[in-house]
Amino acid sequence: xxxxxxxxxxxxxxxAPVRRERGQREVFCGLTGIIWLHRKIQDAFFLVVGSRTxxxxxxxxxxxxxxxxxxxxxAILDERDLAGLADAQDELDRVVTRLLxxxxxxxLLFLVGSCPSEVIKLDxxxxxxxxxxxxxxxxxxxxxxxxxxxxxxxxxEDACLAALVPQLAAASDDAPALMVVGALADVVEDxxxxxxxxxxxxSVSFLPARRAxxxxxxxxxxxxxxxxxxxxDTARALEARGxxxxxxxxxxxxxxxxxxxxxxxxxxxxxAARFERVTxxxxxxxxxxxxxxxxxxxxxxxxxxxxxxxxxxxxxxxSRELQVELVEVGTPYLHxxxxxxxxxxxPEGTALSEGQHLEQQLDRCRAARPDLVVCGLGLANPLEAxxxxxxxxxxxxxxxxxxxxxxxxxxxxxxxxxxxxEKLVA
Amino acid sequence: MQLTLWTYEGxxxxxAMRVATAMKDVHYVLHAPQxxxxxxxxxxxxxxxxxxxxxxYTTFQxxxxxxxxxxxxxxxxxxxxxxxxxxxxxxxxSCTAELIQDDPGGLARALELPIPVVALxxxxxxxxxxxxxxxxxxQLVRTLAGPKVATPAVPRPTRAEGARPRCNLLGPTAxxxxxxxxxxxxxxxxxxxxIEINVTAPLDATPADIARLxxxxxxxxxxxxxxxxAAHWLKRSFGQPFTRTIPIGAGATRExxxxxxxxxxxxxxxxxxxxxxxPWYARSVDSTYLTGKRVFVFGDATHAVAAAxxxxxxxxxxxxxxxxxxxxxxxxxxxxxxxxxxxxxxTDDYLEVEARVAELQPELVLGTQMERHIAKRLGVPxxxxxxxxxxxxxxxxxxxxxxxxxxxxLFDTWVHPLMxxxxxxxxxxxxxxxxxxxxxxxxxxGGHVGTPAGVxxxxxxxxxxxxxxxxxxxxIVIDRHAEGPPAGITAMWAPxxxxxxxxxxxxxxxxxxxxxxxYAQDHGVPVITIETLYDAKAHFSR
Numbered sequence: 001x002x003x004x005x006x007x008x009x010x011x012x013x014x015x016a017p018v019r020r021e022r023g024q025r026e027v028f029c030g031l032t033g034i035i036w037l038h039r040k041i042q043d044a045f046f047l048v049v050g051s052r053t054x055x056x057x058x059x060x061x062x063x064x065x066x067x068x069x070x071x072x073x074x075a076i077l078d079e080r081d082l083a084g085l086a087d088a089q090d091e092l093d094r095v096v097t098r099l100l101x102x103x104x105x106x107x108l109l110f111l112v113g114s115c116p117s118e119v120i121k122l123d124x125x126x127x128x129x130x131x132x133x134x135x136x137x138x139x140x141x142x143x144x145x146x147x148x149x150x151x152x153x154x155x156x157e158d159a160c161l162a163a164l165v166p167q168l169a170a171a172s173d174d175a176p177a178l179m180v181v182g183a184l185a186d187v188v189e190d191x192x193x194x195x196x197x198x199x200x201x202x203s204v205s206f207l208p209a210r211r212a213x214x215x216x217x218x219x220x221x222x223x224x225x226x227x228x229x230x231x232x233d234t235a236r237a238l239e240a241r242g243x244x245x246x247x248x249x250x251x252x253x254x255x256x257x258x259x260x261x262x263x264x265x266x267x268x269x270x271x272a273a274r275f276e277r278v279t280x281x282x283x284x285x286x287x288x289x290x291x292x293x294x295x296x297x298x299x300x301x302x303x304x305x306x307x308x309x310x311x312x313x314x315x316x317x318x319s320r321e322l323q324v325e326l327v328e329v330g331t332p333y334l335h336x337x338x339x340x341x342x343x344x345x346x347p348e349g350t351a352l353s354e355g356q357h358l359e360q361q362l363d364r365c366r367a368a369r370p371d372l373v374v375c376g377l378g379l380a381n382p383l384e385a386x387x388x389x390x391x392x393x394x395x396x397x398x399x400x401x402x403x404x405x406x407x408x409x410x411x412x413x414x415x416x417x418x419x420x421x422e423k424l425v426a
Numbered sequence: 427m428q429l430t431l432w433t434y435e436g437x438x439x440x441x442a443m444r445v446a447t448a449m450k451d452v453h454y455v456l457h458a459p460q461x462x463x464x465x466x467x468x469x470x471x472x473x474x475x476x477x478x479x480x481x482x483y484t485t486f487q488x489x490x491x492x493x494x495x496x497x498x499x500x501x502x503x504x505x506x507x508x509x510x511x512x513x514x515x516x517x518x519x520s521c522t523a524e525l526i527q528d529d530p531g532g533l534a535r536a537l538e539l540p541i542p543v544v545a546l547x548x549x550x551x552x553x554x555x556x557x558x559x560x561x562x563x564x565q566l567v568r569t570l571a572g573p574k575v576a577t578p579a580v581p582r583p584t585r586a587e588g589a590r591p592r593c594n595l596l597g598p599t600a601x602x603x604x605x606x607x608x609x610x611x612x613x614x615x616x617x618x619x620x621i622e623i624n625v626t627a628p629l630d631a632t633p634a635d636i637a638r639l640x641x642x643x644x645x646x647x648x649x650x651x652x653x654x655x656a657a658h659w660l661k662r663s664f665g666q667p668f669t670r671t672i673p674i675g676a677g678a679t680r681e682x683x684x685x686x687x688x689x690x691x692x693x694x695x696x697x698x699x700x701x702x703x704x705p706w707y708a709r710s711v712d713s714t715y716l717t718g719k720r721v722f723v724f725g726d727a728t729h730a731v732a733a734a735x736x737x738x739x740x741x742x743x744x745x746x747x748x749x750x751x752x753x754x755x756x757x758x759x760x761x762x763x764x765x766x767x768x769x770x771x772x773t774d775d776y777l778e779v780e781a782r783v784a785e786l787q788p789e790l791v792l793g794t795q796m797e798r799h800i801a802k803r804l805g806v807p808x809x810x811x812x813x814x815x816x817x818x819x820x821x822x823x824x825x826x827x828x829x830x831x832x833x834x835x836l837f838d839t840w841v842h843p844l845m846x847x848x849x850x851x852x853x854x855x856x857x858x859x860x861x862x863x864x865x866x867x868x869x870x871x872g873g874h875v876g877t878p879a880g881v882x883x884x885x886x887x888x889x890x891x892x893x894x895x896x897x898x899x900x901x902i903v904i905d906r907h908a909e910g911p912p913a914g915i916t917a918m919w920a921p922x923x924x925x926x927x928x929x930x931x932x933x934x935x936x937x938x939x940x941x942x943x944x945y946a947q948d949h950g951v952p953v954i955t956i957e958t959l960y961d962a963k964a965h966f967s968r
Contacts, residue, residue, distance in 0.1 A: 027460060027463065029462075051437065056437060057464045073431045075428070120525060381474060
């Protein structure tokens, strides 16, 4: 297997120092992952066991989606639940039974832990086992934690998928198979499935699958590609079941997508000529789409506040394919191993930060006066009012951005605020 | 444990944030886990504030649990004081921090900050957002104005001869439904009465302003949900009476003026000026068709009670239901319900509200953004009268609910989703015309949004057919969303009866259909024939 990207010692940001900060963090908790995960797994239901704050958070983040017959809800703990633990388990059984009677089409139920349920040590794992036994085979009940004390935003997806891994069926043999891991928009997933088919990689599956009954099987022959950078625990769980990770940068932009596909192509012995032939049209289209945005973005200075762990791959894409200058790239959590290929591609000397001390980071941002600030919705308008141009980061998680066909859309997410500012001033 | 899909109110610390964010020179240090900062975006996105709420979160994580979190809190409080230099500080815990039992009040006291620090006890597992706002405001008032409370038995000094009477305006907060514009409206109204405004709070007040609250002669309470606790304390401590009338609607505004004049000890001025358009609009003949339109009202108690009064006495609607999500104000809603002879609905479960709306089949729903979605699903016109609301209900234009301009806004807002009388009449006259037919959506609604009252888009046969599977399905409350109105219709319409029904002018056809179906149901008629139609007509016209 040839290396995906030639990595020279000392190149890029491989060994770059990272500023580690602690303090106030302006980030979502892992519960937020429910909002896109429930769209992806169409017969799953997410029941948060938490407080009114949790319910309020999900509703604030889900916006109007909550009315489109959502497959998520909150079992709000009240005083009686806090009084004694045995009682809380009974209560949970009652809530789940009622829920499943109302929603007979549900096949997979996630009990999602929150800060309150973790702090009072409500044993959701045991509850999931008990309820699974009770409702099997119609419904499987799993649990994971999306609490703020343990997970940041997209890590909720990691925790959810990691809970799914032990449930995956064992494949009948150890034949080589490819598994793409991480929830992708359906349109992106379909594009990748077509590309893998054209490359001649026969057995390709996606985790999570769109239905609970169609989750992929796993074996020692499974090679998996992470489609998202925030899947540390999921990768570990997959490796524990014998699967092996294919190291690659993430499929953002033309370059990232090519390198990501190549990692799979190399592992499955696809010839260079075939790879070239299959990927050329996509690369060419992406290059055309990006050229337009490069005119506006080239030379602009960008600052990333930590949010989703997508910051480093995005910064790599912006700097290498659009000639954007990186002022600071903040990430809530930096997984050195999974991001090794990305770090190697970042320009040397990029200021990297992990964690957050909000006020100090704001001070740095204000001092640097970047052309574009990528941040959450709590900061975006206040920074705009200070005269900075912002791109709100959540959109990068909800919008289809991976792959060749979305490279232009991804660039546009960054050009639009700049263009708007120009128009309004003119 | 309570199964919840949607919550009308946030947790109590969000109420505290609404008070802190409304004020100036106040900072709130909130002991809370990572993630609770989501609440910031309610203020920066929904209310579009151009600044961050003045809140510092400790954002503790799992690895901090243990003795570390107390230290984390102290550091955060100390840093926040040094950075923001507030004139007063609020400290408290969110739901998770309440469980780990650090004592923010005690920890903050140990820091010996040179400013007043208000420790908030907000029981997150019992209480909700509005209660949190009221409690926070009350504690702030007690702490800051408390030192000025006169010794008992010392009478309140009388106003100097010739001095203008003075009042405080209490209640408006950040994230309040139209609080900004109500305040502007009522401030102008009170000032035109020759009364001086001492302090408005919490919105725009500084801690120094709060300390001056006792200087006023009386208080104007705009929103009892947030201000009544503080107003009661001010009454006890400073002998300040406070207003009970909520000036929503032209009639209530007139009463409000009279009440304020009485508290100020002045002659009530005649202030109903040329800006008061709503009463005339409601009398104009175009509004005749509004008579008896059946309206369902839901929201916070203050807005629901006020809206029901306007609906019934100023618009000529029939109130067929009233409810609130705030248990603290259940009594007010029960009283109002008795006034209109309807069942009160006290619930924070929006599925119950939906069931009630479906059952009552009103022609207009006045509610929160949840009722907006319920009404949309059921094809009923709707207007928003109360929080919780989404971003479009923090409008750029001046859009109060209170005062005479507020009454104008209410008239426009409520009538807009209904088809205008003239339009309805024209469509009736040109029925069958290819452009002006009865199935055409009202021009101002655009596209085919919902089915306004009186307009029968799908035929009844189609509706019954569509609903047939739902009727046999088990009682699935959540599923009901997808199927539209629940299957309350048992009788089928025979084709000729259906045809006959369509000959009835369509603006009364909805009523005819409802009455006939009720008649059929009451009399166990399985298929509605022409006979049934006229039997029902005779029955109901008695």
